[in-house]
Amino acid sequence: MSGILIFAETDDGTILPNFWEQVSAARQVADPLGGGLRVAVQGSQIKDASDALKSGAEQVYVTNDARLGEPWSEAHLETFTALCRELQPELIILPRTLLGMEIAARLAQRLDAGLAQDVMTMQLAEGKLTVTRPVFGGAASATLRLTRPPWIIVPRTGAFAPAEPLSTPKGELVARQANLVDDALKTRRISRTRQTSKINLERARVIISGGRGLGGPEPFQLLHEIAERMGAVVGASRPPCDSGWVDSGMQVGLTGKTVSPEVYIAVGISGATQHMTGCSSSRVIVAINQDPDAPIFRMATYGVVGDWKQVLPGFCEALA
Amino acid sequence: MKIIVTLKQVVDPLTPVSALKVDGARRKILGPPDTPPVINGYDEQALEAALRIKEEWRDGECQVIALSAGTGFDLDVMKRAFAAGADELVLIEDTALDTWDVSFIVRTLAAAIKQLGGADLVLCGRQASDWDNAQAPLMLAELLGLPCLTLARRVEVKGQHVQVERVLSDGIQVMEANLPAVVTVTSELGELRYPPMRARLQAAKRRPRTMTLKELGVTATPPAAVEMLDLSLLQIERDCQFVKGASEAEAGRMLAELLIGGGFIKPQQA
Numbered sequence A: 001m002s003g004i005l006i007f008a009e010t011d012d013g014t015i016l017p018n019f020w021e022q023v024s025a026a027r028q029v030a031d032p033l034g035g036g037l038r039v040a041v042q043g044s045q046i047k048d049a050s051d052a053l054k055s056g057a058e059q060v061y062v063t064n065d066a067r068l069g070e071p072w073s074e075a076h077l078e079t080f081t082a083l084c085r086e087l088q089p090e091l092i093i094l095p096r097t098l099l100g101m102e103i104a105a106r107l108a109q110r111l112d113a114g115l116a117q118d119v120m121t122m123q124l125a126e127g128k129l130t131v132t133r134p135v136f137g138g139a140a141s142a143t144l145r146l147t148r149p150p151w152i153i154v155p156r157t158g159a160f161a162p163a164e165p166l167s168t169p170k171g172e173l174v175a176r177q178a179n180l181v182d183d184a185l186k187t188r189r190i191s192r193t194r195q196t197s198k199i200n201l202e203r204a205r206v207i208i209s210g211g212r213g214l215g216g217p218e219p220f221q222l223l224h225e226i227a228e229r230m231g232a233v234v235g236a237s238r239p240p241c242d243s244g245w246v247d248s249g250m251q252v253g254l255t256g257k258t259v260s261p262e263v264y265i266a267v268g269i270s271g272a273t274q275h276m277t278g279c280s281s282s283r284v285i286v287a288i289n290q291d292p293d294a295p296i297f298r299m300a301t302y303g304v305v306g307d308w309k310q311v312l313p314g315f316c317e318a319l320a
Numbered sequence B: 001m002k003i004i005v006t007l008k009q010v011v012d013p014l015t016p017v018s019a020l021k022v023d024g025a026r027r028k029i030l031g032p033p034d035t036p037p038v039i040n041g042y043d044e045q046a047l048e049a050a051l052r053i054k055e056e057w058r059d060g061e062c063q064v065i066a067l068s069a070g071t072g073f074d075l076d077v078m079k080r081a082f083a084a085g086a087d088e089l090v091l092i093e094d095t096a097l098d099t100w101d102v103s104f105i106v107r108t109l110a111a112a113i114k115q116l117g118g119a120d121l122v123l124c125g126r127q128a129s130d131w132d133n134a135q136a137p138l139m140l141a142e143l144l145g146l147p148c149l150t151l152a153r154r155v156e157v158k159g160q161h162v163q164v165e166r167v168l169s170d171g172i173q174v175m176e177a178n179l180p181a182v183v184t185v186t187s188e189l190g191e192l193r194y195p196p197m198r199a200r201l202q203a204a205k206r207r208p209r210t211m212t213l214k215e216l217g218v219t220a221t222p223p224a225a226v227e228m229l230d231l232s233l234l235q236i237e238r239d240c241q242f243v244k245g246a247s248e249a250e251a252g253r254m255l256a257e258l259l260i261g262g263g264f265i266k267p268q269q270a
């Protein structure tokens, strides 16, 4: 067992930006660990595999297959397991995406590996990997020791500053086959509908989110209007997603997206830990809530106690 | 049709951080005394998914078994599974199950499922609200050698297959798996039905079936691959500056001006 292997997830043939955060995590322990860095890129019609060489990887294994063009966990897992068995890495780093987290858990069982999800910090000492991660919806932090390799970690989005790409990469691209036998696969894709507009909450500079306090789908229209006036992206807490008022892709929080904008404006959101864990590293948090005792005011930089129906029109006016 | 739903008893995740305590020696988070635990929300939703499937079958043709491994069960809480419509409730209780070692829990659940004669469908919540690992269902599927589909907002049994609508971060994916299978459920599926008074009264009289680790032949095998060294509460607090105006609309305007003045937001040119 030796070295580090990064799983680089792709979307539409392009490597996700999480990759550079994974590289950053890898670089933290690469020296004491030794054994070098390798990367696996899996997808369909992959366009930028050679970019992954700029991570300093010795090899970038590229598996191009139509079946890997979607977050189909079985197809990705079978393909990636085969590579892990061959390369026997000591540390495997996956992205904190729905696919990455799922592969991580199943791979841990297959390889009898120690797994830590949502890792904030990590340290290697005396052959043991120690990490910290939030638990209990972000209400607590746990320090975990992964006793024996192989280790699998999934870094929290935003916890590791993206690594700088090297200007003169030395590694090589290695093309691989997926070796998937359709008849042997136990799951099948039937269809997929994607949101037409690609909102990128994770990289947004300003976010305005609505919660259950908005009372229905219509008020989100007002949030969109305000967002447009200040170049912001609209997010939501879980209840509006569960009730179908907005797309689930807009959810911020533990089971939604982790965001860290300059400004996060929460409207009609109470401030449950599971929501706040997804936005607590925002530079400025603004809360608009009619309940002066709402927990969100304890975590906000600026607050207005009031009914959004009154507060937002005034806010909107000032942006004209 | 036999459906097994896994349930975990947890401290209420909506407990404010200020009311939580850490038991350092046991590396556990404790809720306020005298407040009952809850069934993990996503697991309740998995039970709801099972009950919706059961409604599609004739009486007696679909059996829903709720299964839980843990310690210190609050029977009033766990018996809600009966009240909602589960045919059976199976509890494996042992202090050893109060652990961070997911692999041990998963081996216990897998052994219990085998003891129960297997299942056509195993339904689980997408993750538990205490450790937020989202690992057990996936590892369980691996251990049982079953296909696994995650994050379902709709679960439908169609002959020898199960079809699910998965909630992804940018849309919906419909997938199918051969039965038997493991499926995890997400909150978009909807809340567990609220049982009528009569069902709740009847449930109170029913008894769960119990199994022991010994019967199942499962033991913890230290050292676990992951150990918890420390656990501490996070109190992230900021000093909130309240913006007040003559009216709420005025406060809204002042808030925007404050953010513009601080360079945090910029009005866009139309």
Ligand SMILES: Cc1cc2nc3c(=O)[nH]c(=O)nc-3n(C[C@H](O)[C@H](O)[C@H](O)COP(=O)(O)OP(=O)(O)OC[C@H]3O[C@@H](n4cnc5c(N)ncnc54)[C@H](O)[C@@H]3O)c2cc1C
Pocket (backbone or CB within 6 Å): A137, A210, A211, A212, A213, A214, A236, A237, A238, A239, A240, A251, A252, A253, A254, A255, A256, A257, A267, A268, A269, A270, A271, A272, A273, A274, A275, A278, A288, A289, A290, A291, A294, A306, A307, A308, A309, B013, B014, B041, B127, B128, B129
């Ligand atoms: C394991 C787990 C994972 C979870 N993951 C997430 C997640 O990823 N994201 C997430 O958001 N939640 C998540 N939750 C749910 C979370 O615990 C809360 O239930 C949720 O965040 C509450 O959403 P809310 O604040 O919009 O609603 P509520 O808590 O109901 O708050 C509504 C707020 O609106 C205010 N309000 C009402 N009317 C008005 C008005 N007219 N003007 C101004 N204010 C008004 C009220 O005062 C109240 O504070 C998760 C829970 C669990 C257990």
